[in-house]
Amino acid sequence: MDSNLDKRVVLVTGANRGIGLEVCRQMGKLGYQVILTSRDEEKGGTACQALAAQGMAVNFCPLNVSSEDSIQAARDFVLKNYGQLDVLINNAAVFLDHESSILNISMDILKKTMETNTYGALRICQVFLPMMEEKKYGRIVNVSSQLGQHARMHPNWSAYRLSKLALNGITQMLAEAIRTPNVLVNCCQPGHVRTEMGGSTAPLSVEEGADTIVWLATLPKNGPNGKFFSKRRRLDW
Numbered sequence: 001m002d003s004n005l006d007k008r009v010v011l012v013t014g015a016n017r018g019i020g021l022e023v024c025r026q027m028g029k030l031g032y033q034v035i036l037t038s039r040d041e042e043k044g045g046t047a048c049q050a051l052a053a054q055g056m057a058v059n060f061c062p063l064n065v066s067s068e069d070s071i072q073a074a075r076d077f078v079l080k081n082y083g084q085l086d087v088l089i090n091n092a093a094v095f096l097d098h099e100s101s102i103l104n105i106s107m108d109i110l111k112k113t114m115e116t117n118t119y120g121a122l123r124i125c126q127v128f129l130p131m132m133e134e135k136k137y138g139r140i141v142n143v144s145s146q147l148g149q150h151a152r153m154h155p156n157w158s159a160y161r162l163s164k165l166a167l168n169g170i171t172q173m174l175a176e177a178i179r180t181p182n183v184l185v186n187c188c189q190p191g192h193v194r195t196e197m198g199g200s201t202a203p204l205s206v207e208e209g210a211d212t213i214v215w216l217a218t219l220p221k222n223g224p225n226g227k228f229f230s231k232r233r234r235l236d237w
C-alpha cells in the first residue's frame, strides 16, 4: 500500500451520484484528499457536504467535462488549493442511445456521447498529466464498459459502445506515450451497477461497482499500465 496516501489528492469526474460518488467515499475512507466534481454545483455541493459530514477530507469543484473552460477552471482550482494531482478518475459519462442502431444512430447523439465519454476524458488527462509527471507519481483510471470491448461490437447502443471503445484505445495510447515512471493509466468496466445509468434491477451495488476503480487508483509502483480490467482481473480488449 502507498505510504504517502495521506497526502495524495484524487479528482473524480461525474461524482454527484452513482459510481463516482461511491468512489469518492471509498477514496476518502482510505485517507485521500478528495476533489468531488460535478457539472451541477447544487448537486455536487450537496454530495460533498454529505461526505464531509462523515469526516472525509473532501472539496467540491465544478467540472463539466465537455467544456474546455470548465476543465481549465478545474485545473486552476487544483493548482491553487492543492498544488498537485495524484489520482484522476474519469468517471463522468452519458448513455444517450435508446433503440437506435449503427444503421440509424443520429450524428447528434454520437457527437454528444463522444464529447463527454471520450473527448472530455482525453482532454482532462492531457491537462492533468503534467502535474503527475512533475511529481513522478500518477494513477489515472478511465471508467469504461464491457460494451466497449471489441468482442462486443453489436450494432445496438452504438454511440455508447464507440465512445468506450475509443476510451480504451486512448488508455492504451496514453500508457505508451507517458515516459515518466510511476504514472500508470488503466481502464476498467465496473459491471452492471444499480445507478441511474444501470437501472434499479442491475445486479451490482455501487460499492461493488467502485471496487476495481479504487483498486486501480491505489496501485503500487510496479502495477499494471495500459490495461483493461473487470473484478480486478485483466480483460481482453
Ligand code: NAP
Pocket: 013, 014, 015, 016, 017, 018, 019, 020, 038, 039, 040, 043, 063, 064, 065, 066, 090, 091, 092, 093, 094, 116, 143, 144, 145, 146, 189, 190, 191, 192, 193, 194, 195, 196, 197, 198, 199, 202
Ligand atoms: P450515472 O449514475 O448516470 O452517473 C453519471 C455521472 O456522470 C453523473 O454524475 C452525471 O452528472 C455525470 N455527467 C454526465 N455528463 C457530464 C458532463 N458533461 N460533465 C460532468 N459530469 C457529467 O452513471 P454511473 O452508472 O454511476 O456510471 C459511472 C461510470 O460507469 C460511467 O463512465 C459509465 O459509463 C460506467 N459504467 C456504468 C455501468 C452501470 O451499470 N451503471 C456499467 C458499465 C459502465 P449529472 O447528474 O449532472 O447528469
